[in-house]
Amino acid sequence: MVENNRWGTLFAHLILILGVAIVVFPVYVAIIASTHPPGTFVRGVMPLWPGTHGWENYWTVITEGRSRAGTPPIAGMMWNSFIMAMAITIGKLSISILSAFAIVYFRFPFRIFFFWIIFLTLMLPVEVRIVPTFQVVANLGMLNSFAGLSIPLIASATATFLFRQFFMTVPEELMEAARVDGAGPMKFFKDILLPLSITNIAALFVIMFIYGWNQYLWPLLITTDPNYYTIVMGIQRMVTGGDSEPLWHLVMATVVLAALPPVLVILLMQRLFVKGLTETEK
């Protein structure tokens, strides 16, 4: 900052605090709501202070779920979500890094053509191609399976494109030096390119994991078996399922738990980020 005006600083802080408050408030409400007994919400007034039923609510959600409304206990759904998110993330990363490697380092016919084909799929997100994709998955008999949950979401033009851009910045001499040093293409990939891309991989891992974890429409469509419900779907079923009023205290407890894994992933990967970044700075 050039100006060191006291009021300016105050003003800047006010705006920042306001921004943080707006972002944090819903999270706060969710956490608070998850600690109240069932009756609180019927009155139509949101409590702003913690209630007394926190442990009880979380315990119910984790062990029983809401069996009457067809929602299984939360642990299973969390596990399903985790498997799906990990499969999508790892699948996306490995496929995109390999295709970027092929596009940047090999001269094969129609190279640019294939790159643009991949690039074009950027314009076709899941929602646009959902009907044909469903058809294909159904015909392959992959409904109600982890394969059906994750495979259609694995192809990623974004990640391919990002890795391509990164590989283009790696000096060509590095590849030449590796060739002189007797490293074949895959050895070069494993020994040099992969370690150099570690920060990119970490960044994409976070983004892709959250993308996978938050998938809503696709799991909703292709799973009818509660054994394959993901947590995001579970929340949806908790809200709409059953004849009674939604049990907001339980819904909120589930929401809070569902938000934990992405937060954990960010925290863990952040350390890798920082490590990678400081190493490049030296």
Next chain:
Amino acid sequence: MASITMDDLHKVYAGGVQAVTGVSLDIADGEMIVLVGPSGCGKSTLLRMVAGLETITSGTLKIGERVVNRLEPADRDIAMVFQNYALYPHMTVYNNLAYGLKNRRFPKAEIDRRVREAAEMLEIAPFLDRKPRQLSGGQRQRVAMGRALVREPAAFLFDEPLSNLDAKLRVQMRVEIRQLQKRLGTTSLYVTHDQLEALTMADRLVVLNGGVIEQVGTPMDVYRRPASVFVAGFIGSPAMNMIDMDYLRASDAGGAVDHLPKGTDLVGIRPDDLSVGEGGPEALRLKGEVVLVEPAGAESHIYVNLAGSHQPITVRIPGLPDLAEGARVPIHAPREALHPFDRETGRRTDGADPASAGARRARMQGA
């Protein structure tokens, strides 16, 4: 250790651009050959063809007795030092040196011995555990050298290895590389655009221009008897003066002019061969006006505009002359110092010298 034989090498790029046109060169075992020329002359391409990083369009390349045209770089038994060092940024210095040996499945003890020996030799032993980015430019340069050294290859290939260093370090590394190369006796091919580097380091110098060899010879041969106008202008600093024959004839330039061979229409004179003052009747005698005196420490460069043509001429003399700018001075050069050229062909008119015969052959094949 091995000799390198290039026979009529051609490189044509995909777009039809001719980068190297008919280069033939025999490099003896243990020789240090410097390829020198302006940017775009094909010197780097030629080196990369030897390394195997560029395909050879036609011609034969032998390292030792083996034709290596189609071999991968790793199988050619060469090691290369790159301009920007190309060190693996995520590996320690030790692993940078060891990588090539590991890929060749050397036993661990042997790798360790060679790495430590090379590190000792290059004085980088204290940095073996560091990453390249923690090293200075000069140290990185040494690591790049070390990576070539540990391989104990048949030939070293240097691609402008000193151009990223500052002037002082460059001189120091130049001396070290040369000493090291002499001690190891490894055949080396060294590419540079710096003519001083070329003159000081080479056993033999290869001057390239437009993808063809202009001249091959020992540095002093090339300096004393440049085979063409291009070589004359490229080697030597300040550059050789080129004076038109018609001007010399018209301006009563002394007896030296009459002794020049037939067909000479351009005369080259090195700035060091010119002196200020009236010369004898057999010398080349010129007159001109001093435009600028440039003191350069032990010597001075005097820029003189020739009387009548206003062509600028550089004169190099020891010490600092007592000359004012604007002064009219006579300058002269001994008869032996004149280099007669044919403007049309760009070649010398006083006969070929044995050293450049190969170059001429290459030139004709290229044409």
